[in-house]
Amino acid sequence: MFILTFDYFVFLICLFLFYFNVRKHQKSILFIFSILFYVLISISEWYKILLIVLYMMLITYSFGVLIGKNNRFKSSLLLLSIFLLIFPLIYFKYLNNIIVLVNNVFKTNFIINDSVFQIIGISYYALSAIGYLIEVYWGNICCDKNIINVGLFIFYFPVIVSGPILRYNEFSLQFNTNKNLEYDRFVKGAFLMAWGYFKKLVVANRFSIPAHNIYNNFEQFSGVTIILATLCYAVELYADFSGCMDIIGGTSMILGVKLPKNFDDPFFSTSIQEFWQRWHITLGLWFKDYVLYPIQKTEIIIKIGKKSRKLFGKRIGKRIPFYISMIVLWFLIGLWHGGTDYYFVASGLVPLILIIITDIFSIFYNNHNIYENKYLNYFTNLLRRFRTILLVSICWVFVLASDVSKGIKILYRIFTKFIILSNFHIDILRKGLNNINLTKITLVTIIFVLLCFFIYDVFKNIYKIDLFEKIFIIKNRYKVVIIYLLLFLIIFLQTMNDNQFIYFQF
Amino acid sequence: MTRAEAHERLTKVFRDVFDDESIVLNDATTANDIDDWDSFEHVNLVVAVEDEFKFKIPMGKVVTMKNVGEMIDLILEMGK
Numbered sequence: 208m209f210i211l212t213f214d215y216f217v218f219l220i221c222l223f224l225f226y227f228n229v230r231k232h233q234k235s236i237l238f239i240f241s242i243l244f245y246v247l248i249s250i251s252e253w254y255k256i257l258l259i260v261l262y263m264m265l266i267t268y269s270f271g272v273l274i275g276k277n278n279r280f281k282s283s284l285l286l287l288s289i290f291l292l293i294f295p296l297i298y299f300k301y302l303n304n305i306i307v308l309v310n311n312v313f314k315t316n317f318i319i320n321d322s323v324f325q326i327i328g329i330s331y332y333a334l335s336a337i338g339y340l341i342e343v344y345w346g347n348i349c350c351d352k353n354i355i356n357v358g359l360f361i362f363y364f365p366v367i368v369s370g371p372i373l374r375y376n377e378f379s380l381q382f383n384t385n386k387n388l389e390y391d392r393f394v395k396g397a398f399l400m401a402w403g404y405f406k407k408l409v410v411a412n413r414f415s416i417p418a419h420n421i422y423n424n425f426e427q428f429s430g431v432t433i434i435l436a437t438l439c440y441a442v443e444l445y446a447d448f449s450g451c452m453d454i455i456g457g458t459s460m461i462l463g464v465k466l467p468k469n470f471d472d473p474f475f476s477t478s479i480q481e482f483w484q485r486w487h488i489t490l491g492l493w494f495k496d497y498v499l500y501p502i503q504k505t506e507i508i509i510k511i512g513k514k515s516r517k518l519f520g521k522r523i524g525k526r527i528p529f530y531i532s533m534i535v536l537w538f539l540i541g542l543w544h545g546g547t548d549y550y551f552v553a554s555g556l557v558p559l560i561l562i563i564i565t566d567i568f569s570i571f572y573n574n575h576n577i578y579e580n581k582y583l584n585y586f587t588n589l590l591r592r593f594r595t596i597l598l599v600s601i602c603w604v605f606v607l608a609s610d611v612s613k614g615i616k617i618l619y620r621i622f623t624k625f626i627i628l629s630n631f632h633i634d635i636l637r638k639g640l641n642n643i644n645l646t647k648i649t650l651v652t653i654i655f656v657l658l659c660f661f662i663y664d665v666f667k668n669i670y671k672i673d674l675f676e677k678i679f680i681i682k683n684r685y686k687v688v689i690i691y692l693l694l695f696l697i698i699f700l701q702t703m704n705d706n707q708f709i710y711f712q713f
Numbered sequence: 714m715t716r717a718e719a720h721e722r723l724t725k726v727f728r729d730v731f732d733d734e735s736i737v738l739n740d741a742t743t744a745n746d747i748d749d750w751d752s753f754e755h756v757n758l759v760v761a762v763e764d765e766f767k768f769k770i771p772m773g774k775v776v777t778m779k780n781v782g783e784m785i786d787l788i789l790e791m792g793k
Contacts, residue, residue, distance in 0.1 A: 345773025480751070495752050496776045503756035504772060512760070521732075529753050566753075 217244050218364070218458060226388040233385050237462070238355050241364035248368065249327055259295060259326055260362060266291050267336040268357040274343050275350030285344045289337055296333045299326050301546040308548050330543055331370040332361045334493050339375040341497050348376050356382070365459040369451050371469040371489035378464070386463035394683045394690075396460035401693040403453030409700045410446035413652040414439045422607050425617050430625035433617060437600045440607045442656070445474065448487070475664060477591035479561045479598055490543075494536055502532040522570060530563055537562075549614060553605035561598055585669050652700050719766075719788045723781070726765050730758050740782030766792030 221240035242260055249256040270288035274281045306317045339360065342348045351357050360378055421428055421436035428436075449470045459466045469488050476482040483491055502508060508528045516524035541555020604621075605614035666672045678689060720738065727736050731749050744750040750758070759775050762784065768791045770778075778784055 342773070345771065345776070347773045347777055499752060500756055500775055501772060504759070504775065509760055512757075525757055526753075 234355060234359060234382055238359045241362045244364040245362055245367055255324060263336060263361055264358045267361060268354045270340055271343050271350040274340060281344060285340060288340050292333050292336050296329050299323050300329060304546040328368040331372055335373045336361050338493060338497060342375060365455045371467050372493050381464045393461055394686050396457040398686050398690050399453050399457030399460060401690045403450040405693045405697050406446040406450030408697050410656050411443045411450060413649045414443040416649050418443055430621035433621050437603050440603050441600055474596055475592055476595050477588050479565050479595055482595050482599055494540060498539060499532055499536050502535055533559060548611050549605045549609055552611050553602045557602045581669055719785050722765060726761050730761050738781045742781040768792045
């Protein structure tokens with residue numbers, strides 16, 4: 208894993224030069240090290256990656272300048288630039304997956320292209336670059352006439368492999384002045400990094416053990432056990448991705464650049480819509496601003512909306528154009544996740560169906576009940592949160608199964624063999640602990656993490672105290688103690704079963 | 714059109730889109746202050762405003778408008 212290997216310590220050299228050597232050239236240093244970092248972590252030959260870097264930079268920079276000139280061809284220029292930026296993404300990332308998908312579905316024999324090589328992070332930085340050009344086109348920002356600024360925005364090394372997807376106006380503002388090394392910012396960044404490593408190496412890796420082992424032999428287990436395994440995977444995925452974001456966020460904080468939030472306690476969402484607003488936030492906002500809104504504002508969708516209102520009444524009619532836009536949106540999100548059949552189902556089809564069904568329910572059922580008793584309120588929201596997690600887990604079934612037909616078989620087993628009475632105790636006690644390699648240390652870690660989740664939740668939702676935010680405002684010397692405590696816990700509780708971040712693949 | 718007139722007409726649009734006669738707007742009102750003002754209703758609202766004030770809100774503004782005050786500024790600049 209790049210972020211946990213020596214490659215990442217390029218960062219330390221960069222940091223030294225950034226603050227102590229040639230502070231006047233901070234942007235240039237960061238740019239050079241970003242490219243160096245990207246070449247070092249890339250699996251393909253370095254010259255191929257350099258060509259891709261140059262290509263993406265030149266397209267973004269030159270089309271930014273051309274579109275910014277406000278000429279009458281700017282719509283065509285924008286479309287052409289989007290095509291040119293998406294082309295390598297489709298060719299190198301999605302094409303083979305789509306060929307396999309088409310061959311499977313339509314029983315065709317299209318040949319897979321062997322000449323493609325892996326380009327890490329292109330799905331993230333291509334979206335950032337497209338977002339920049341759209342903002343220039345809309346006139347919300349001016350084009351940047353310095354190619355180093357554009358290059359740094361696209362290839363800023365902390366975010367290059369897994370996002371978050373950046374917005375140019377937020378990013379460039381933070382680079383207008385030279386930065387001094389501030390002890391406070393350094394400690395906060397280091398704390399965030401330690402927290403991220405803890406999430407990945409302890410939480411994600413421990414929760415992955417029962418999840419993957421149960422799924423590998425799902426025929427032996429009851430529906431309840433499979434649900435528990437899926438919930439373990441949900442925690443694994445969250446800890447893995449948000450842990451990665453914390454490491455990245457901490458790294459960037461030390462360099463003086465605050466990154467946008469990518470998670471907002473998604474497991475505490477009371478509805479499925481809210482969950483997707485709090486999970487991978489920068490991706491959701493990108494698709495909302497640059498895909499969903501423009502589709503909803505096309506003449507044809509507006510006309511459909513007006514007609515459907517006349518036909519079905521206001522309440523139902525206004526939903527039809529929204530659902531059409533959502534079909535396009537979730538198809539593209541499914542494609543963004545790689546274009547494989549199970550990611551189309553898990554990241555496109557299932558979320559789409561869940562959102563539409565819950566929205567239809569919301570016409571008849573009000574989900575905003577608020578009770579005067581705060582404990583009753585908490586309990587009701589707890590049930591809603593649990594319902595949301597269970598519904599979202601349907602997506603994770605397909606991701607964890609990595610196969611649509613296996614996912615369907617697992618779902619079928621969950622519903623038809625929910626509890627196998629004669630085997631139930633064997634499931635949990637014997638197979639649970641031995642066959643799936645659930646050691647005492649893993650079990651204790653899982654219980655400890657769930658307990659922490661619960662305490663955090665109670666404080667946040669009943670007493671309105673965010674314990675994590677509290678840690679951020681305590682004195683630095685205590686923060687340093689917590690960093691050491693986290694490192695101590697990582698050393699004793701970590702498991703190196705899988706050190707690849709799940710979201711690196713996208 | 715004065716700011717007060719724009720404000721009054723805009724309040725009617727909001728009440729109609731969100732089916733809520735109790736909505737009261739001020740310049741600082743944002744999506745967080747109105748329960749149903751989410752990504753689903755945002756464009757419905759924008760289209761209703763365009764129909765009422767007979768102008769097209771540029772896409773860049775659809776995304777960046779932060780509150781009702783900014784919406785009224787835009788209406789006064791471009792609307793009828």
